[in-house]
Amino acid sequence: MLLFILFISILMVIATGIPVGIGLGVVGFLFYLFFEGSSAFISLPQTIFESNNSFLLTAIPMFILMSEILRKANVTELLFETVTKWVGHLPGGLAVSTVITCAIGASITGSSVANAASMSIVAGPPMINRGYDSKFTYGLIAASGTLGILIPPSIPMLLFASITEVSIGKLFISGLIPGLILVLMLCIYVILKDGLNNQRTKLEKASFQIRYQLTKKALPALCLPIIVVGGIYAGFFTPTEAAGIGVLLAFLLGFFWYRTLKITDILAIFRESLHSTCMILLLIAGSMVLGHAITTMQISDQLVKIISDYDVSQFVFIILIMLLLFILGCILEVVSVIYIVVPILFPVVEALGIDAIWFAIIFIVNMEIALITPPLGMNLYVISGIAKRPIAEIMVGSIPFVLIFLFFLFLLILFPVISTILVK
Secondary structure, three states: OHHHHHHHHHHHHHHOOOOHHHHHHHHHHHHHHHHHOOHHHHHHHHHHHHHHOOOHHHHHHHHHHHHHHHHHOOHHHHHHHHHHHHHOOOOOHHHHHHHHHHHHHHHHHOOHHHHHHHHHHHOHHHHHHOOOOHHHHHHHHHHHHHHHHOOOOOHHHHHHHHHHOOOHHHHHHHOHHHHHHHHHHHHHHHHHHHOOOOOOOOOOOOOHHHHHHHHHHHHHHHHHHHHHHHHHHHOOOOHHHHHHHHHHHHHHHHHHHOOOOOOOHHHHHHHHHHHHHHHHHHHHHHHHHHHHHHHHHOHHHHHHHHHHHHOOOHHHHHHHHHHHHHHHHHHOOHHHHHHHHHHHHHHHHHHOOOOHHHHHHHHHHHHHHHOOOOOOOHHHHHHHHHHOOOHHHHHHHHHHHHHHHHHHHHHHHHOOHHHHOOOO
């Protein structure tokens, strides 16, 4: 009953329109005040300070900054052009290029929203000009953009690791195979769909010389995620150090290799990065206040006891949690769901003996679905705003991809080895 009251309180406060981070903090503080009295005023400043006093969390603003640098340097356009020269002449070529470029962009930016925003500008007009339906085009971009939180480096994975203390290196590497399988599934779907439409204008096959020149130009950007993620997994540097190296390399690429950045761009880059960072850190602070109240009320312990009393199996528990995440994903954005749900559920996951890495991956895939499901799918709104298309059109276009993602999630639940094979 206490857990139900807590969730309802959170949803009611957020429904008022105040920032989610502040809403979580208000609910947590009021519950803590009710159970502990005036001592809540003493512990509140310390809880807020400790919430962001983490070496691991330092990586988040650095990864955001790296993403913003590369976006401003027009790296996405180069990657899309390069991939298109290799596969654009094949059936569903431009659609396949979009999926592959999103996968590569995911390994560079770590952000689904940034991925989808860039690709709606870069890939949307060429696809529509070649005869692709606008619903399909923007639905595909919205779905492919979500690869940004599954393929490492992933900011939501960093947040998950900061809450649970699961190894971020293992989390990053465990997202590779699921990410590649999802890319393959999306490519197969668009190729099969393209086979039903012969009215599109086909691209001419590019010469090997053009392919070689573009690939050579794009190679440093392609090496960036290998250096960052590979360095973490090999133990050469920590995630925070890897993020710092990523920022340095991104600046060097933008200013000296591609020469698409100017000194005047620096202020805009830092301003956008600061905006995103403050939003996430506010959410972290609010969620830590809420987490403090949850610990005081022993909600996780009560949940473990309920599950033990009813003898709920791991499979049934996972299915119920996935349903809960699907519902919450429809009304809250990804970071909010992570900081509302994970502090409550992860102790239960550990108590049931569920593999933490596997749980993290299926959690992240569920959050991918949240990004493209109405009424609050962030990728849908971002693309609608950039492409100036009706939100309903993009929602309709995303439906087939939601079904693909749900099938993929079911595969991961049935075969956990897909998520854990690289870390066992």
